Amino acid sequence: MRLTLLITCCLFLGQSIALSAEGDFTLSGYLKNEIALREEGLNSDLAKLKNIVQLAGEYKINGDDLVFFTKAQYAYDAMYDLRDQYDRGQDWMGHTQRTYWLRDCYLDYTQGPWFLRLGKQQVAWGQADGITVLDRVNPVDLSEYWLQDFVDMRIPLWMANINYSPKLNANLQVLIIPDFEESTSASLYAPFTTYSYIRYEDWRKAQRDVDQNVYYPAKRFENSTFALQWSDMIGDLGYTINYLYGYYYSARNSTLFVSGNPFGGPASVWRVNRSFKRWSMYGASFNKTFTNPGPLQGITLRGDWAFYNNEPMYWGDPLIASSSGIKRWDNIFWLLGADKYVVTNWLVSFQFGQYILQHSKPGATTSQRNYIFNPFTYGAQDPVENIFSLKISTDFLNERLKPEILWSFTDDNQGRVSPKVNYEIRDNLWLTLGVHYFYGSMMDSNGQYRDQSQVYSHIKLTF
Amino acid sequence: MKKALFLLMAASIALPAVALCADLEYFQVYKPREGMTADEIMQIEYFVKYTKFAHDIDLRGKAYFVDKSGYVRERQTLRQRITLGRVSDGMAYKDLNMFTAPAQVKGLSILTWTYLDPKKQSDIWMWIPSLKKIRKVSQAQGDDSFMGGDFTVEDITTRKFEDETYTFLRNENFKGYACEFDKQVYFKDAPCFVIEARPKKSPWYYSRRVLWVDKNTGGAVYEEMYDPNEKLFRTFFKNFVIYNVNGREYPTQVLLECKDLRTGHRSVIVNSDIVYDQGLSEDLFSERALIQSRW
Secondary structure, eight states: OHHHHHHHHHHHHHHHHHHOSSOEEEEEEEEEEEEEEEOSTTOOEEEEEEEEEEEEEEEEEETBTEEEEEEEEEEEETHHHHOGGGGGGHHHHSBOOTTTTEEEEEEEEEETTEEEEEEEEOOOOSSOSSOOSSOOSSOBEEEEEEOSOHHHHBOOEEEEEEEEOSSTTOEEEEEEEOOOOOOEEOOSSSTTOOHHHHHHHHHHHHSSOEEEEEEOOOSOGGGSEEEEEEEEEETTEEEEEEEEEEEOSSOEEEEEEEOOOTTTSOOOEEEEEEEOOEEEEEEEEEEEEOOSSSTTTTOEEEEEEEEEEEEEEEEEETTTTEEEEEEEEEEEEEEEEEEEEETTTEEEEEEEEEEEOSSSSOOOSSSSOOEEBOTTTSOBOOSEEEEEEEEEEOOBTTTTEEEEEEEEEETTTEEEEEEEEEEEEETTEEEEEEEEEEESOTTSTTGGGTTOOEEEEEEEEEO | OHHHHHHHHHHHHHSOSBOEETTEETTOOOOOOTTOOHHHHHHHHHHHHTTTTSSEEEEEEEEEEEOTTOOEEEEEEEEEEEEEEETTTTEEEEEEEEEEESTTTTTOEEEEEEESSTTSOOEEEEEETTTTEEEEEOOOOTTSBSTTSSSBHIIIIIOOGGGEEEEEEEEEEOOOEEOTTTOOEESTTOEEEEEEEEESSSSOSOSEEEEEEETTTOOEEEEEEEOTTSOEEEEEEEEEEEEEETTEEEEEEEEEEEEETTTOOEEEEEEEEEEEOSOOOGGGGSHHHHHTOOO
């Protein structure tokens, strides 16, 4: 299916270019350098020395009705060459992996109420900032945790993105995604290796024989991800209704001990099977700005709500990080955000969300403790996770200097504080300086990186 | 009951399909005349400023921001507006502004819906390239800088006729404006109405504006802005050119230059490739249009 889409795109493009005498070609891109220093008292050390090149091209084959767009990106992180402790992470972390270099490659076709986007792309759903309640169409690359821009974090997929607008301000979006990529995280020997991975690796090393296998969904049409979004407005209230069905992008391990034959047969072995489970998501989102005079005027409210059906989750004893298996639970994730400009150009943005597990009180069902795991750490996941974020941003010097601070945290006394400053040196040269400060318990998502707090700089030359 | 029904029907018949901007009807071309009051002249000035005479407009804009050392930053935009003046949902007009250069901001798009009710704020959506996502955002405060220039948000987009009170000062032939951007002198000896505008909001970042409204176009070609201490702190020039569209004369802003006398910083907007009344569809001014962004 993916090949068919690609061939169709190429044929269509080739034919269109041949037919089109007048094309409109635009090229744009950037070179970017990212340096991060892990900050731990006097033991500061290099955590990133990454150079990125990106090139994007747009070709208007027939005005705005038929457009081809592609974007390629390559990154190289020299830190993995320069630091011995990360040397073994070089293969996976040191440069762009697999087909991630191709960020976009699609054909846009617009005709009346129809809009088709065919090819490799990313689709973002929902109203939340930095929290993926509904934003589940594409898998994500968490090799730098959640610190990258979302446009770089989402892993693009080959898909057919079909839109039909039956009336003004309404749109029906249908996504057919035959492509499959799993969400990724940092490998071992990287600053943002998850604690769950380290614990798993510790366990694996302690065993004599571990047989690991990964089972990807077979490349068949019926294994595609299918998704729908209806968006419309009631007065000045915008809303969407969403549905997605497909394979969960994170594999889950099933561990099985196979006893050997003491009389000369095969030896005992731990068998770890990584496989992907089907799930579905039902969701909705809304946004509204209070525009009429009154105490609420100027406030924008936005929200996401999602019901995750059959979300695959580990359970077991968090004290020994021993997963007893996988449960497919029905969970709810909702989030409400509010934004308002105060005092001229100070934007305050606050979000509150709850991730509610199916069973509010996981208790002992066997002699073994039985908790749902946080997949990042194999720590116990709270039955109800309360999530907050607060962002304040402004600008000075005719918008050349843009400071911002983001504080995201949960009710477990763990979180991240990320102040940063963007400065426009020239039209095409931008500098960012910032800090990521993590705090909390090793068993929590942010707390696991409490020794990885860092100061960083980005310098970006665009053309 | 019958009387009430009759009154209701009569009211609905009397309600025009196209709204009136104060006393001015949308899609008409107005020029100020001798003997008009300050309010009447300013109604026309706002009408011209927001191109309410046209059904739609499409233009390319370049903005230059020049600091006192002479260093210049540049932005390029593509702007479209559809004028609606629609009573049924109170919609005045819709704007779509897209940044096309430099590459760092390329793709950033802002969709704005402005309502007939002067007390109602605009609805605004942004396409944010770093998120590849649409975000509904609150209207910026009126005194915030527009695009990082010396114009404020209300100078360009949100100030309405009802936000100020007006006094007619005098008739005057304008002394002319020496534009620093292209070194030309504009509107020398052009007959103007001089109007003083005071904001109803108090305290506010300015105490009054003095405007020179060109009698030929109805546009405010020059204005001086005074701070709460009555000190002149900003000047704002607009070059208007008459576009002939299907036999109608549309006064059009083609160059704006604003100087902040406190900082020595100045901003220039140049509008080019202006096309009126090409029948833009209202569908182009929706969230659907934003998700079609590629950059």
